[in-house]
Amino acid sequence: MSTPSKGQVPGAGEPPLGPGDLTAALGRLGVGSKSVLLVHASVRSLGRWLIGGPPAVVLALEECLGQDGTLVMPTHSADLSEPATWENPPVPVSWWQRIRDEMPAFRPDLTPSFYMGQVAECFRHQEGVLRSSHPQVSFAARGPLAEQIVGEHPLAYGLGDDSPLGRIYDAAGWVLLIGVDHGVNTSLHLAEYRCSFPGKRELTQAAPILVAGERRWVSFPDVAIDSDDFGRLGEAFDAATGLVRKTTVGDALWRLMPQRELVDFAVSWLPVHRLG
Numbered sequence: 001m002s003t004p005s006k007g008q009v010p011g012a013g014e015p016p017l018g019p020g021d022l023t024a025a026l027g028r029l030g031v032g033s034k035s036v037l038l039v040h041a042s043v044r045s046l047g048r049w050l051i052g053g054p055p056a057v058v059l060a061l062e063e064c065l066g067q068d069g070t071l072v073m074p075t076h077s078a079d080l081s082e083p084a085t086w087e088n089p090p091v092p093v094s095w096w097q098r099i100r101d102e103m104p105a106f107r108p109d110l111t112p113s114f115y116m117g118q119v120a121e122c123f124r125h126q127e128g129v130l131r132s133s134h135p136q137v138s139f140a141a142r143g144p145l146a147e148q149i150v151g152e153h154p155l156a157y158g159l160g161d162d163s164p165l166g167r168i169y170d171a172a173g174w175v176l177l178i179g180v181d182h183g184v185n186t187s188l189h190l191a192e193y194r195c196s197f198p199g200k201r202e203l204t205q206a207a208p209i210l211v212a213g214e215r216r217w218v219s220f221p222d223v224a225i226d227s228d229d230f231g232r233l234g235e236a237f238d239a240a241t242g243l244v245r246k247t248t249v250g251d252a253l254w255r256l257m258p259q260r261e262l263v264d265f266a267v268s269w270l271p272v273h274r275l276g
Helices: 019-029 055-064 093-102 118-126 146-150 163-171 187-194 230-242 259-273
Strands: 036-041 070-074 139-142 176-178 203-213 212-225 245-251 254-259
Touching: 019 245, 019 254, 036 055, 036 118, 036 139, 036 163, 055 070, 070 118, 070 146, 118 139, 139 146, 139 163, 139 254, 146 163, 163 187, 163 259, 176 212, 187 230, 187 245, 187 259, 230 259, 254 259
Parallel strands: 036 070, 036 176
Antiparallel strands: 070 139, 176 254, 203 212, 245 254
């Protein structure tokens, strides 16, 4: 019989964590009903075996949000993109056209998320979850504002004002980082779209989508995004505003912050501190 947690046996070493530990942490942070909450999470960061695994995280979040709250997670699929731009590793030029011709089109129900973590991938499968239609930077949401947040997601400028990030901003939503740093804080990309900074440039993206049921390889304009300085940016926001609420669960630091204030701060910070 295989062990329940890929080699981490309950009772060995540190005691396990359970759903109650997660809901208690959310209570300490002040997560409550009627909130719109964008979550980035890493189960591995807890450093302890979690009873129930990723579903326990999803259920704890939904319990604290209640029926009036809306849970949102990024379900990006950056692998559905122009192969000429691929790195780590690149692919031979001779492969590019075949990839463009044969890569399956994005489908919200079928296309897996790419490097978004187990919690987000678990959440997108849950009954009642809606997923936006963008082939590269989709978001999943569940709750009374889910349709408002992810129902329309234009191809062009996929993390800009008309994206789910913009709708979360309009709804005065919150960002919760569970065991991850600001380098994956997607909301900071919204600030990149809203301000000018050294080296800002536009580019053309491409991906396979369904148009009237037919697969097509389409191109669309976007902004070149860069998260390399998001760690410094997030720490500066914390130090300057004191708006980041923190607690720990196991080895993981949990951080909750208001998205609107975070984005507004980043819009002022990037033009001054980002290097071209």
